[in-house]
Amino acid sequence: QQQVKQSPQSLIVQKGGISIINCAYENTAFDYFPWYQQFPGKGPALLIAIRPDVSEKKEGRFTISFNKSAKQFSLHIMDSQPGDSATYFCAARLKYPDKLIFGTGTRLQVFP
C-alpha cells in the first residue's frame, strides 16, 4: 500500500519529442508528489513537485499532470533534449511517518 509504481523502466525518445513517465499509487494518505532527476554518477535532484489539490503544474518544458481520482500522476517533458537523458524518479510523501516513497525509476535516453 505504500508503493509507488512507475513505468516505463526505460524510454528512448528522439530529440524534440515528448517524453512521458507514469506513476500510480494506492495510499490516499500521500500528500505531496515530487519528481527527482538523476544524472549518471550524481545524486538525485528535485525537478518539479505537485500537491494533490492541483491537477497540473508546469515549469518550462516539464509538466506534472495529476489525477487524484485515478491515483495517478505523470511527468511530461516537451521538446526533449539530449541533455534530458537521465534517470527520473517519481515519489510520494507520507505524512505519518514523515517520509518519501520513491518509484523504481525510469531511464530516459534522448537521441539527436
Next chain:
Amino acid sequence: EAQVTQNPRYLITVTGKKLTVTCSQNMNHEYMSWYRQDPGLGLRQIYYSMNVEVTDKGDVPEGYKVSRKEKRNFPLILESPSPNQTSLYFCASTVRGGRDEQYFGPGTRLTVT
C-alpha cells in the same frame, strides 16, 4: 556552497568487516536520511532522523545502524556487511521533512565480497 558530502565514494570490502560511511550537511537541516539504490528497485529508505538523537527505521533497515549525535552528521554503520548489501548508497537532508526539497549527496558505491 550548500551541500551534502559522503565518504568514501567507493568502497570494496569483505563479508563481516565493519564499516562506516560518513555523511555531513552544511545547511542546518533537521531531517536526514539514508537510501540505497538498486537496479529495478529504485531508492529505498534505510533509516531517517528527524532531529539530533532521534532516529527511526525506514523500509530496509536490516543490517544497518545509524546515529545522530550532531545536527550536521549522520553516519551509516554496517556492523557485519554481507554481499546483499552491495549497493549504491545516498545520504540526503531536508529542512524539516518530506514536503521539503531533499538534497542528496554524491553517493557511495559499496561492494561486499
